[in-house]
Amino acid sequence: MPVTGVYFIPSHPNASTALSTLTERLRSSFTDEDFIPLGRWALDHKLMRDTPGLLPASANPGQRPSKPRYMQLLSLTHYPSHGFIYTSEPTEKPFHPPSAASSAPSATPANGAVSPGQGGPAPAPTAAASHTSATSQGGASAAETQMLMTTVPPSSYKTLFQHFTYACQPFWCHRLTVTVPNGVVYDIGDFRVRLGDVRQTWPTARVRGTIVEIEWRGPSVVDSLAAASQARRSGSADDVDSGVDLSFSVLEEADIDAEYEATASLIREFWARLGVQGAREAILVPGIGKEIKEKLGRVRGAGRDVGGRSLKDEATLAGLGGVPFEDDIDPAAGTDVARQYMEVLRFNR
Amino acid sequence: MAALTSEEYKVLEQSRQRLVQLTRSLGSLIASLEQGDPLPPWCAAPPEPQPSAKDPQITPQSRSSLQSQANIISNNLVSVSEHLSDHRDLLSSLVAYPGPEYPGRTQGNILEQLLRTKLDPRVEDWVARGREAGTEPSPSALDLSNATSNPTAPATPAQNLLSESELADLWEWAPLEANEEARRRNWGGNFTLEEREAGIQNVVTGLRRQLEDDDGSEEEEEGEEDEGEDEMEIVGVHRKSGGGSGLEFDIAPHHAHIAEPVVPLDEILRYMTTGRMP
Amino acid sequence: MHELLLFASVPVHQHHELLQQLAGLTAMQPRHAIERRLIFKAYRKPGLITGRVGGSQDLQQSGDLQRVNKMLNGSMFYTQVVGPVSEKELGPASTSMSTSVPAPDPDTPMAGTDESKPPAPVPNAAVPDGEASAYDYEQQPWRLEFRDIPEAATRSAITTRVMASAALPRGDIVPSMNAWGYGFVTEYLVEGDIFIHNDIVIFLHRVLHYPSSDNEPREPRRNLTALKDMEPLEKTGSYVLQASITVQDGTNQETMKTASQHLFGLREQLKSAVRLEQADRLSLDTRAK
Numbered sequence: 001m002p003v004t005g006v007y008f009i010p011s012h013p014n015a016s017t018a019l020s021t022l023t024e025r026l027r028s029s030f031t032d033e034d035f036i037p038l039g040r041w042a043l044d045h046k047l048m049r050d051t052p053g054l055l056p057a058s059a060n061p062g063q064r065p066s067k068p069r070y071m072q073l074l075s076l077t078h079y080p081s082h083g084f085i086y087t088s089e090p091t092e093k094p095f096h097p098p099s100a101a102s103s104a105p106s107a108t109p110a111n112g113a114v115s116p117g118q119g120g121p122a123p124a125p126t127a128a129a130s131h132t133s134a135t136s137q138g139g140a141s142a143a144e145t146q147m148l149m150t151t152v153p154p155s156s157y158k159t160l161f162q163h164f165t166y167a168c169q170p171f172w173c174h175r176l177t178v179t180v181p182n183g184v185v186y187d188i189g190d191f192r193v194r195l196g197d198v199r200q201t202w203p204t205a206r207v208r209g210t211i212v213e214i215e216w217r218g219p220s221v222v223d224s225l226a227a228a229s230q231a232r233r234s235g236s237a238d239d240v241d242s243g244v245d246l247s248f249s250v251l252e253e254a255d256i257d258a259e260y261e262a263t264a265s266l267i268r269e270f271w272a273r274l275g276v277q278g279a280r281e282a283i284l285v286p287g288i289g290k291e292i293k294e295k296l297g298r299v300r301g302a303g304r305d306v307g308g309r310s311l312k313d314e315a316t317l318a319g320l321g322g323v324p325f326e327d328d329i330d331p332a333a334g335t336d337v338a339r340q341y342m343e344v345l346r347f348n349r
Numbered sequence: 350m351a352a353l354t355s356e357e358y359k360v361l362e363q364s365r366q367r368l369v370q371l372t373r374s375l376g377s378l379i380a381s382l383e384q385g386d387p388l389p390p391w392c393a394a395p396p397e398p399q400p401s402a403k404d405p406q407i408t409p410q411s412r413s414s415l416q417s418q419a420n421i422i423s424n425n426l427v428s429v430s431e432h433l434s435d436h437r438d439l440l441s442s443l444v445a446y447p448g449p450e451y452p453g454r455t456q457g458n459i460l461e462q463l464l465r466t467k468l469d470p471r472v473e474d475w476v477a478r479g480r481e482a483g484t485e486p487s488p489s490a491l492d493l494s495n496a497t498s499n500p501t502a503p504a505t506p507a508q509n510l511l512s513e514s515e516l517a518d519l520w521e522w523a524p525l526e527a528n529e530e531a532r533r534r535n536w537g538g539n540f541t542l543e544e545r546e547a548g549i550q551n552v553v554t555g556l557r558r559q560l561e562d563d564d565g566s567e568e569e570e571e572g573e574e575d576e577g578e579d580e581m582e583i584v585g586v587h588r589k590s591g592g593g594s595g596l597e598f599d600i601a602p603h604h605a606h607i608a609e610p611v612v613p614l615d616e617i618l619r620y621m622t623t624g625r626m627p
Numbered sequence: 628m629h630e631l632l633l634f635a636s637v638p639v640h641q642h643h644e645l646l647q648q649l650a651g652l653t654a655m656q657p658r659h660a661i662e663r664r665l666i667f668k669a670y671r672k673p674g675l676i677t678g679r680v681g682g683s684q685d686l687q688q689s690g691d692l693q694r695v696n697k698m699l700n701g702s703m704f705y706t707q708v709v710g711p712v713s714e715k716e717l718g719p720a721s722t723s724m725s726t727s728v729p730a731p732d733p734d735t736p737m738a739g740t741d742e743s744k745p746p747a748p749v750p751n752a753a754v755p756d757g758e759a760s761a762y763d764y765e766q767q768p769w770r771l772e773f774r775d776i777p778e779a780a781t782r783s784a785i786t787t788r789v790m791a792s793a794a795l796p797r798g799d800i801v802p803s804m805n806a807w808g809y810g811f812v813t814e815y816l817v818e819g820d821i822f823i824h825n826d827i828v829i830f831l832h833r834v835l836h837y838p839s840s841d842n843e844p845r846e847p848r849r850n851l852t853a854l855k856d857m858e859p860l861e862k863t864g865s866y867v868l869q870a871s872i873t874v875q876d877g878t879n880q881e882t883m884k885t886a887s888q889h890l891f892g893l894r895e896q897l898k899s900a901v902r903l904e905q906a907d908r909l910s911l912d913t914r915a916k
Contacts, residue, residue, distance in 0.1 A: 037461045039469045052671075054695045071807070078470060087806035150803040156771075156793035163773055163791050164807070169701035170671055171808045185470075331796050386882070610865035614636040615910035617867055620860060621834060622774075622911055623705050624666040624813035627860075 001292060002223045003216045003260060004337040005267035005283040008198070008344035009276060010209040017197050018210045018276060025274045026186065026193065036187040041194050043180040043211075045345045046073040046161055050088075051173040067091075070147070071172055072342045073161050075154070078185075078194070079334035083157030085150045086342050147287060149339070151331045175349055177202035180211060190218035191270055198345070211344065212279075213337060214270055216263045222256060222292055225299070251300070253293050260289055282343035291332035360436045361443075367432055371425040378418045390414045629877030630774070631886045632786040632869060633894060633903035637831065639864040641901075648900050649822045649829060657820035660830075661717070661854070663710045663767070664817055665800075665847050667809035668915045669703035703915040706809060707772045708800055712816075716762040718853030764849040769795040777908045785887050786906045789877065801846055814847055816857060819866065826886070827893055830869045834860035868901055870894075 009018040027035060050069040069088035076084075152160060164172045183196025194213040200206045264283045271281075353361075381389045391414060433440065445463055447453060453460055468476065511519065544552045616627035637645055646657055775789035795803070801811055819832025835857035837848065859865075870893055872886040894903040 036466070037464075038467065039461075039465065051695060051698045055699075056692065080471065080474070085803075085807075087803070090805045090808075148802055148806045150806075151796060153794045156795065159791050159793035160771065163706075163771070163793065166789075166791075167702070167704045167706070167773060167775075168669060168808055169698040170703050171669070173695065173698055328796070386879075608640060608863040608865075609638050610636055610861050610863050612861045612865075614634060614867065615907045617636075617834060617861060618634070618906055618910040619912075621664070621815075621817075622666075622913055623668075624815075 001333055001336055003220055003263035003267070004340060005214045005264065005271065005281065006337065006340035006344055007212045007214070007271060007276075007279040007281055008209055009212075009279045011207060013206045017207060019195060019197050022195055022210060022212065022274065022276060023184075025276070026188065026195075029273050030188050034189045038185040038187055038192070040077075041180070041183040041185050041196070042077045043183065043196070043198075043341065044073075044075040045178050045341065046174065047176040047178075047346065048072070048164060048172045049175050051169065051171055054173055070346060071164065072346065073157065074338050074341055074345075075157055076334060076338065076341070079338075080154065081333065082151040082153055082328050082331060084335065084338035084342075085152060085160065086147050086339065087150070089146050089148055149287070149290070149335050151328065151333075151335065153328060174202070176200060176347055178208055178345060178347075183211075187217075191215060191267075192217050208347070211341070212271075213341070214267045215337070216266055218266075220263060221251065221259050222263075222289070225251070225256075225292060225295060251296055253296065256289055256293055256296060260284060280344050282340035285339050285343045287339055288336050291335050295332070357439055360439055364429075364432060364436075364440070367425065367429045371422070371429055374418065374421045374425055378415075378422065381413070381418070388415075389418070391416060628790050628792070629874045629883065630788055630790040630871055631874065631883070631890055632788075632871045632906065633890050634786070634870075634906045635868040635897075635901040635903045637866040637868050637901060639866070642831070642866050645831065645866075645868070645900055646820060648897075649820075649831065652896060653822040653824040653829070655822060657822060657831075659714075660817075660819060660821050660832075661712050661714060662817045663712055663814060663847070663851075665708040665710075665814045666705060666812040667708060667804050668705050668812050669808055670810045671703065704773065704775070705812070705913045705915055707774075708769050708795065708804065709772045710767045710769045712762070712767070712851065714854055717851045718856075762851045764847075765798040768797050769800050771795055774911070774913050776912045776914055777906070779908065783887060784905050785890055786908070786911065787877075787883070788911065790873070799847075811846055813843070815860070818854065818857075824893060826872050826889060828871050828873075829893075830871070831866050832869070833864065833866045836860055868903065870903060 009022075011017045048071040053068045067088075069091075070086075071088070072084075072086045074084040074086070161174075165174050178198050178200045180196035180198055183194050186193045186195070192215040194215070196211055198208040198211050200208050261284070267283060268281075271279075447460055447464075451460065467473075612627050619625055620627055650657060771791070771793045773791040777786045777788040780787060804811070814837075816835040816837070817832050818835055819830055822829040822831075835854075836859070837852050838856055838858060870890060872890060874882050874886050877883060890903075897903060
């Protein structure tokens with residue numbers, strides 16, 4: 001999982017986008033040998049919001065406006081093995097004891113602490129700063145993460161979206177779909193750059209702006225750690241594993257953070273050379289590096305125990321008429337860049 | 350750098366045509382899978398004895414089978430692959446560059462595609478997957494080779510499939526081996542030794558009547574020998590009660606008493622749906 | 628996607644025979660299947676409905692608001708998360724008696740053994756030390772299996788419902804489900820045999836409970852219980868026969884009709900053995916009130 005940064009340059013609905021300017025500046029800023037067109041890429045992003053949060057504040061005078069909750073579904077052609085679903089953590093932990101299922105309404109012991117008179121959503125004391133701001137603080141610690149990343153097989157991406165729009169209307173409302181239908185990929189020196197115009201396709205068709213992903217392809221501890229754990233998961237030879245353990249067990253989480261910081265400055269430097277104004281940046285977004293740190297924790301803490309645990313056999317669920325399970329070798333791949341895309345694509349309609 | 354000879358042009362043109370064929374047949378397979386309703390048949394129906402002109406629904410021409418389409422694709426692939434390897438020297442030495450008259454402004458996308466030096470990342474993945482599938486021994490092949498450790502048809506672990514000759518060998522070897530295996534066994538009785546060791550109550554006979562384990566001499570622990578030795582017990586049939594002559598058959602001798610379900614189906618389904626206990 | 632179904636209740640004494648009949652009919656050996664089924668229920672923040680009803684009366688003009696209100700009053704559902712498990716993962720098979728323990732042994736009806744059963748062991752105790760096939764919750768694959776309430780069509784004698792099935796990531800699925808708006812209700816095990824007959828999936832199965840303990844866990848179990856220690860929901864050990872066809876495009880009347888005919892065909896073929904019927908619609912009601 002390489003270190004990346006994502007920039008978004010918004011544009012007015014009818015104006016031309018920054019794409020041509022960007023391409024031109026990329027071409028003029030780098031020599032031809034360094035500038036290699038690689039092909040195309042595409043993106044699909046669906047933004048959902050909690051339905052209750054869409055009621056105007058006046059509809060419920062006595063009620064404090066709740067923090068908006070989001071569900072974002074993202075699919076990237078450069079991570080074809082899964083789609084990303086990023087969801088605001090629930091403010092309360094729901095649990096329905098089977099006995100309550102028969103009679104009681106949705107008020108359950110787990111969320112009964114909310115005073116019914118107020119009738120508002122749980123004020124969740126744990127709720128820290130909202131993550132809707134586009135600023136990029138250095139906060140990459142997992143403790144601050146308020147959105148939950150789930151990766152699902154490509155076939156589930158559409159099915160789950162349809163499920164949420166069909167069966168979850170009281171709590172999820174589809175707000176926007178944007179796509180990058182025809183992005184271009186360039187290799188420029190140690191960077192890989194993905195450019196494309198962001199088009200809104202739902203509810204109305206319009207242009208939103210231009211998005212740029214800058215991926216650092218130079219040497220990176222983060223990248224090799226991700227690759228190493230992937231090799232482990234796919235069950236490669238033991239000697240490879242032990243070698244990996246030795247070299248990564250000396251790493252600390254702080255080293256990972258430092259690595260992200262250092263690479264972020266490289267990416268910012270690269271972006272600055274293009275001299276494009278008015279862009280929103282997403283690099284060190286909340287939750288970034290979470291999966292890498294988890295991997296590091298496993299590598300360090302687990303010792304021999306982790307080595308080469310084989311995945312469970314593929315199986316079919318015929319009992320419910322389901323289809324076979326698909327296996328994702330590295331479910332965490334691309335979660336960092338997905339967070340960055342989602343950060344800039346979380347439009348307020 | 351010499352210009353291409355007409356012969357070399359022909360080779361290029363042939364490559365193009367073969368690739369066009371391949372894409373067409375792939376396209377038609379995809380189309381028939383996506384749009385065919387119902388899906389195309391698995392294999393072609395045997396030729397009708399008398400093609401009835403009355404039935405308008407049967408149009409075998411328009412609905413080629415999946416197998417025949419797969420065959421076509423496979424032939425196309427072979428021809429592409431043969432062609433590419435036959436002209437490897439030429440094709441690998443060619444370099445593409447745009448001529449001055451190429452409409453670079455309007456057809457920039459195609460140009461980029463033509464001038465690519467690396468494969469598309471997606472294609473790279475396909476190639477890598479293909480390579481992996483080609484080199485890795487599949488676990489099933491390994492199992493097979495372990496299970497049939499016979500000298501005449503050794504299944505090489507590097508191969509996923511047996512070749513024609515290996516298949517022929519296998520067929521030749523199997524009947525003899527089976528016969529020999531059969532001779533090694535002591536036939537007679539209702540159960541094999543393995544079955545007895547595992548407990549005969551587990552054997553699924555597919556029969557309604559109980560099979561007696563009649564090999565009583567060695568089966569001290571079975572405890573059924575007392576009655577089994579002297580008098581053949583006939584299960585499921587007994588003399589008519591009430592002293593009359595003739596026999597009476599048990600309908601389902603397995604079951605001493607019949608337990609009808611106490612929880613209605615609806616309640617079970619409701620529990621499965623919502624977790625509400627009946 | 629749509630699903631068409633017929634059901635039948637199969638008394639335990641008929642189970643073995645029906646297995647044989649189905650094997651004959653379908654010309655295949657039964658495929659044994661054990662599934663963990665977790666039931667989740669959509670939740671809504673408490674108090675929202677009451678808070679909304681009073682204030683919204685005068686705001687109906689805005690189309691957008693109307694739409695939001697309509698959505699807020701939309702149905703919410705139970706949904707299942709299903710994962711296959713192998714018998715090995717459940718715990719050690721009993722060595723003394725049969726290999727598939729809860730298979731109906733007609734001479735010792737389940738009801739009798741259940742009552743005489745000693746106190747259920749702690750689930751963890753069933754997991755053997757150092758067993759290679761010990762259950763690993765982190766590697767458990769899951770699928771989301773959604774079923775709508777069956778359609779209220781009276782003309783057809785077949786249960787028809789909208790369905791969706793989507794693979795989920797392995798391991799602990801509860802945090803994702805919670806974030807998506809679903810809360811865990813309970814779980815059970817389904818054990819049975821699968822046959823495929825042309826486009827019909829036949830599943831002869833029954834529901835098994837984990838040995839009851841005082842406090843019902845609030846999340847899916849991380850350890851499983853040996854199959855022989857599981858208790859059937861239906862105490863006599865009876866089975867449910869489910870015959871289903873999945874139709875990709877439920878709006879296509881032609882394919883739906885064909886599928887119904889196939890199911891009716893199967894009903895005829897099995898007529899002498901079991902009576903396949905449409906299920907009571909409300910028993911399959913997945914709406915969360």
